[in-house]
Every structure is written in C-alpha cells, then in structure tokens.
Amino acid sequence: xxxxxxxxxxxxxxxxxxxxxxxxxxxxxxxxxxxxxxxxxxxxxxxxxxxxxxxxxxxxxxxxxxxxxxxxxxxxxxxxxxxxxxxxxxxxxxxxxxxxxxxxxxxxxxxxxxxxxxxxxxxxxxxxxxxxxxxxxxxxxxxxxxxxxxxxxxxxxxxxxxxxxxxxxxxxxxxxxxxxxxxxxxxxxxxxxxxxxxxxxxxxxxxxxxxxxxxxxxxxxxxxxxxxxxxxxxxxxxxxxxxxxxxxxxxxxxxxxxxxxxxxxxxxxxxxxxxxxxxxxxxxxxxxxxxxxxxxxxxxxxxxxxxxxxxxxxxxxxxxxxxxxxxxxxx
Amino acid sequence: xxxxxxxxxxxxxxxxxxxxxxxxxxxxxxxxxxxxxxxxxxxxxxxxxxxxxxxxxxxxxxxxxxxxxxxxxxxxxxxxxxxxxxxxxxxxxxxxxxxxxxxxxxxxxxxxxxxxxxxxxxxxxxxxxxxxxxxxxxxxxxxx
Numbered sequence: 386x387x388x389x390x391x392x393x394x395x396x397x398x399x400x401x402x403x404x405x406x407x408x409x410x411x412x413x414x415x416x417x418x419x420x421x422x423x424x425x426x427x428x429x430x431x432x433x434x435x436x437x438x439x440x441x442x443x444x445x446x447x448x449x450x451x452x453x454x455x456x457x458x459x460x461x462x463x464x465x466x467x468x469x470x471x472x473x474x475x476x477x478x479x480x481x482x483x484x485x486x487x488x489x490x491x492x493x494x495x496x497x498x499x500x501x502x503x504x505x506x507x508x509x510x511x512x513x514x515x516x517x518x519x520x521x522x523x524x525x526x527x528x529x530x531x532x533x534x535x536x537x538x539x540x541x542x543x544x545x546x547x548x549x550x551x552x553x554x555x556x557x558x559x560x561x562x563x564x565x566x567x568x569x570x571x572x573x574x575x576x577x578x579x580x581x582x583x584x585x586x587x588x589x590x591x592x593x594x595x596x597x598x599x600x601x602x603x604x605x606x607x608x609x610x611x612x613x614x615x616x617x618x619x620x621x622x623x624x625x626x627x628x629x630x631x632x633x634x635x636x637x638x639x640x641x642x643x644x645x646x647x648x649x650x651x652x653x654x655x656x657x658x659x660x661x662x663x664x665x666x667x668x669x670x671x672x673x674x675x676x677x678x679x680x681x682x683x684x685x686x687x688x689x690x691x692x693x694x695x696x697x698x699x700x701x702x703x704x705x706x707x708x709x710x711x712x713x714x715x716x
Numbered sequence: 717x718x719x720x721x722x723x724x725x726x727x728x729x730x731x732x733x734x735x736x737x738x739x740x741x742x743x744x745x746x747x748x749x750x751x752x753x754x755x756x757x758x759x760x761x762x763x764x765x766x767x768x769x770x771x772x773x774x775x776x777x778x779x780x781x782x783x784x785x786x787x788x789x790x791x792x793x794x795x796x797x798x799x800x801x802x803x804x805x806x807x808x809x810x811x812x813x814x815x816x817x818x819x820x821x822x823x824x825x826x827x828x829x830x831x832x833x834x835x836x837x838x839x840x841x842x843x844x845x846x847x848x849x850x851x852x853x854x855x856x857x858x859x860x
Contacts, residue, residue, distance in 0.1 A: 577812065586814025586852055615767075636770050636853070639809065643766055646805055668809070675808045680801070695805060698797035700787070705803040705822040709811060 388519070389494050389560045391439040397491060397559060398437070398463055399430050407463040407489050411450055413443040419515045420501040424450055439465070441499040441517045444541060446652050448473040449607040455487040462488055467495040468562070469543070471554045472650035472686030473607035478554075479689050480648070482610050492552035494560025497536065497544035502662065504539050508532050543653030543666065546570040553687055570651065571674045573667055593638055595661040602655035602665055608645040615640070642668035647676060647695040650686040679703055724778040724844045726753045728837070729768070731761045733791035734826045735783030741830030749837035753781075760784070761822075762795035766806045769820065773853035779819045779844035783833070786824040796824070815852050818843040 398410045414425025415438045422442040427433045448470050454462055466474055471492060478485055504515060504524060511527030517536065524532045537545075548570055550563025577585055603609045603616060616637065642649075642665075651673055655665040676683055680694045680702070730736040736757050742749060758764055761784025769780045782803060784796040803822045811817050821840055825833045 574812075582811070582814045582816060584814070585812065589813050636774060639770060639813065640767060642809065643806065668812075671809060671812045672805060675805055679804060695801055696798075698794065698801055700797070702797065702800050703804060705800060705807050705820075708804050708808040709817045 387560060388496070389439065391437060393559060394439045394465060394491075394493065395433050395437050397557075398427070398433055401463050401489065402430055402433075406461060408460040409454065409458065409462040410437075411447050411454060411462055411464040413438050413445060413447075413465075418512065420499075420504075420512065426450075426454065439493070441497075441515065441522065441536070442501065443467075444498040444657055446470045446473055446605070446607055446654050448477055449605070449610060451483045451488055452477065452610050455483045458487055460487070463491065464488055465491050465493050466552065466555065467493055468550050468552050469495070469548070469650070469652045470607075471552045472549070472684070473652050474554050474686070475689050476648060476650050476686035477607060477610065479686070479691065480610075489557075490555045492555030492558040492562060494558075494562070495544075495550065497547065498541045499536065499539050500541040500657075503541075504534065507534055507539065541653070542656060542664075543651075546572075548651060548684075554689075571670060573664070574670050574674050577667065577671075592663050595663055596638065597661060598637065599660060601658040601660060603641060605654040605658040606641075606645065607650070607652060607654065608648045609641070615644075638663075638665065638668060642672060645669065646672040647683070647693040648685050649673065650684070675708070679708075722845065722848065724752050724841060724849075725776055726750070726779045726781065726837075726841055726844060727772045727777045728753050728755045729758050729761065729764045729780070729782045730755050730825075731763075731784040731791075731796075732757055732759050734785035734789065734824075735761075735833065737827035738783070738825040738829050738833040741827065742834040743830075745830050747830060747834035749834040750841040752841060753837050760790065760792050760795040761799040762792075762802075764799065766802060769806065770853065773815075773819075773850060776850070778847070778850040779821075779840060781821045781823060781836070781840050783823050783825045783836075786826055789826065810853075816847050818847055819850060819853075 401407045402410065410427040410433060412425060412427060413422045414436045416422055420442045422438055424445045424447055425436060427437060447464050448466060451464060474490065477483060499522060505512065508524040508526050509529055513525045513527060516523045520536055521533050522536050524534060546568045547566055548568045549565040551565050552558060552562040577588065649669040651669060653666050659665060676694045683694050730739055739755055761782055764782055772780050784799055785791065787796055787800065790796045807820050810820060823836045825836065
C-alpha cells in the first residue's frame with residue numbers, strides 16, 4: 386500500500402484549481418506545531434504550498450464545513466475526505482445540508498490518525514516535531530532524546546477501533562479504499578453496561594463534571610449543523626458560549642447525544658476535540674449499539690437517503706419497558 | 717423530631733385521546749390513585765419531547781410516566797409508534813448513565829381503562845417512593 390503524502394494532495398488540488406474545476410480547497414492547515422492541524426480553506430496554489438498539510442494529525446472531519454462554505458459559493462469546492470469523513474458527508478447529503486453539485490470530493494486513503502495526548506504521555510512535554518515513517522513515529526522533544534514509538538500505541542481512539550476503511554462517497558480517490566471493518570468499538574460500552582447503576586452513575590459523574598461547556602464537541606460535530614441550536618442563548622450577547630439555563634448546563638451531554646442519535650456516524654470528532662478528554666463517543670456509541678440491537682443494524686451515512694431509525698417505526702417494535710429487562714440479562 | 721413524610725412528585729404525560737380520558741374515567745369511577753401524580757395533557761404521546769422528561773427531572777420530579785393510546789389505536793395513526801422508539805432509546809440511555817430505571821415508564825392506557833390507569837399510577841408511585849428522592853438527574857453535572 387503506498388503512502389499518501391501531502392505533496393500528492395497539493396498536486397491534485399493544484400491541478401483542479403488550475404483547470405478551473407474548483408475555486409476553493411477545503412483541507413488541513415498547518416498550525417504552530419506539527420500536531421495542531423486545523424481545518425482550512427485555500428483559495429490559491431500559493432496558499433496551498435504555504436500552509437497545506439496532510440499527515441498523522443489531519444484528523445479533522447472536513448465534511449461539516451461544506452455546509453457553510455457552499456452556501457454562497459459560485460462554482461465548486463474541493464474537499465478531501467478520509468473514509469470515516471465520507472459517512473458524515475453522506476449523512477449531510479441525506480439531510481440536504483449542502484448541494485452535492487457544488488462539491489468535488491476526493492477520497493484520501495487513511496492509515497489511522499495519531500492522538501497527540503497519547504504521544505505526550507509517552508514522550509513528555511516540549512514536543513518539537515512528530516514524524517511518521519510507516520509503522521513508527523519519531524518524536525523530537527525539547528528535553529529528551531529522540532524517541533521512536535510504535536504508531537499503533539498512539540492511535541486516536543476512533544482509529545484504534547476503526548469501523549471502516551471504505552470510502553462511501555467520492556468523485557476521485559487518492560490511494561486505496563479498504564473494507565468495512567468488524568471493529569471492537571462497542572467493547573467499552575459493553576463494559577459500562579455490565580456495571581451496576583451506581584457504578585455507571587459514578588463513572589459518568591466523574592467524567593461529565595470535567596466539562597467546561599466550551600461547546601467544542603457541538604462545534605466540531607458533523608451532525609450538529611442546525612442554524613439555531615438549543616444550546617445557544619440569544620439573550621446572552623455571547624451567543625455560542627453560554628447555556629440558556631442551568632438545565633442545559635447539567636444535561637447538555639444527554640441532550641446532545643440524543644439530538645444526534647440515529648444520525649451520528651461515529652466519526653469520533655466529539656471526543657477528539659474535547660479539551661477535557663471526556664469520552665463523549667461512548668454516549669453516541671451507546672445509542673448506535675441500542676439502535677442496532679432494537680431496530681436492526683444501521684450505519685448512518687452508509688448510503689444517501691436512508692431513513693434514520695428514530696424517525697421510522699414498525700408495528701412490532703420493542704416496548705420501552707423491555708430495554709431494562711434486556712439489560713438485566715446482560716448483567 | 718418528627719420526620720416529614722416523603723411525598724414524591726410524579727409527572728404523568730397523558731395523551732388527550734386515550735390516557736387523559738382514562739384518567740377521567742378513573743376519577744368518575746371513584747378509583748383511588750395518589751394525588752402526587754400531576755397530569756399534563758398532551759395532544760399525543762409523541763408530542764412529548766425527550767427534553768420534557770429531562771426537564772421534569774431537573775425541576776425536581778421523582779418519576780415521569782408517559783401514557784398514550786395502545787399501539788395501533790393512535791388518534792393520529794402513528795404517533796405512539798414514534799413515542800415507543802424515542803422512549804426506548806432515551807430510557808436505555810438514562811439507564812446507561814446510571815439513573816434508576818424505575819423512575820421512567822411508558823404505559824399504554826386507553827379511554828376505557830380507568831382501572832388500569834389507577835392501578836398503573838399506584839404501582840408507579842409505590843416504586844418511586846421506595847427509591848426516594850431523585851438526586852441523580854437533578855445534579856448530574858455537579859462539581860464535587
């Protein structure tokens with residue numbers, strides 16, 4: 386399997402910009418360090434050459450930004466999508482959030498993304514650069530000698546439990562598209578389910594009390610694209626940043642998980658962007674697992690136009706009371 | 717010191733067409749059910765946004781019960797089928813977060829089932845009383 390380099394992506398983007406296919410490029414932009422890569426929009430080849438990056442930290446799911454970027458766009462925008470991003474892309478199309486005609490999607494082969502927090506735990510602070518050579522990553526730090534770490538040890542959570550290497554939507558593909566993987570992503574959820582209610586409550590109280598309500602999970606989530614969000618308080622003046630009342634503050638995470646239930650593609654952005662490292666993906670995975678068990682296997686975004694399980698019904702669905710009986714069997 | 721008797725606060729969302737009429741029938745028949753049950757009439761059980769339930773808990777409810785027409789008998793044809801899916805997902809999530817499962821319930825009560833309504837409420841309130849006050853959902857994100 387060949388390795389996809391940033392030059393290949395820049396070449397592709399340059400080609401498409403020069404022949405007029407696209408007028409904007411949505412990609413990953415260099416930050417201050419190797420590891421703080423952010424989503425970015427590029428208008429010219431010069432900008433691409435200057436700031437475009439692709440590597441182990443190009444984790445951001447770019448599909449969400451298409452909603453705003455295509456709104457007033459004349460012509461097309463080029464977007465690079467990793468396999469898990471293509472699910473979000475399809476889900477947004479299903480919800481008619483942007484015009485497919487305005488997007489030129491290039492699928493990019495993904496070899497897994499690296500979680501900088503895990504690297505920091507091993508290599509310590511003062512990281513100067515992180516380079517990847519296939520199976521290993523080499524970390525240069527201010528205080529220690531160069532360090533070689535197996536990439537598998539520092540993979541982001543969602544990549545360690547990767548659900549699919551298959552691109553479900555693209556106009557063109559760079560590298561290879563793999564298969565849907567039978568992953569162990571529900572293991573953590575099952576572990577929690579086996580606990581007693583008291584233990585579960587203690588676990589979640591501990592995790593959720595860390596939340597600083599920065600709204601990063603909402604802002605990064607490709608399923609959260611409402612123009613008006615229930616968590617915004619129009620009276621506050623700083624609209625994005627403050628909860629309307631104490632209720633939202635406390636139950637923010639349940640509500641947010643419920644709002645994206647059945648639409649969440651399990652891209653893992655919420656946990657990735659959380660500055661407090663709350664395992665938010667577990668809430669979403671619980672819903673996905675439940676929906677799979679109650680109403681049959683469903684992967685949001687696997688195809689455009691599929692009907693989400695929570696806006697659908699059959700005559701013989703299970704009764705809400707039965708969900709608990711099921712839980713007791715598992716215990 | 718005499719302990720103040722614990723009185724739970726129960727919120728019952730009843731659909732206008734079946735369960736609210738069922739509650740009415742229970743009253744007409746002089747059937748007893750606890751006065752702690754506060755009935756909120758909704759046009760259909762699917763009018764109950766999951767947020768209503770969380771809101772009720774946050775504002776101090778000790779138990780929330782949703783009553784609607786039996787599946788297949790919905791006045792709006794399919795409303796309670798949606799309720800059924802939504803609440804199954806929500807209850808499972810609340811259970812996952814460690815909220816006591818006896819605090820939430822969905823019961824199908826038709827307009828002719830006054831006796832069932834009273835029995836359901838008696839049973840539900842009894843279970844909630846045995847659990848005591850709702851602390852968990854009121855204070856889920858509390859700072860320790």
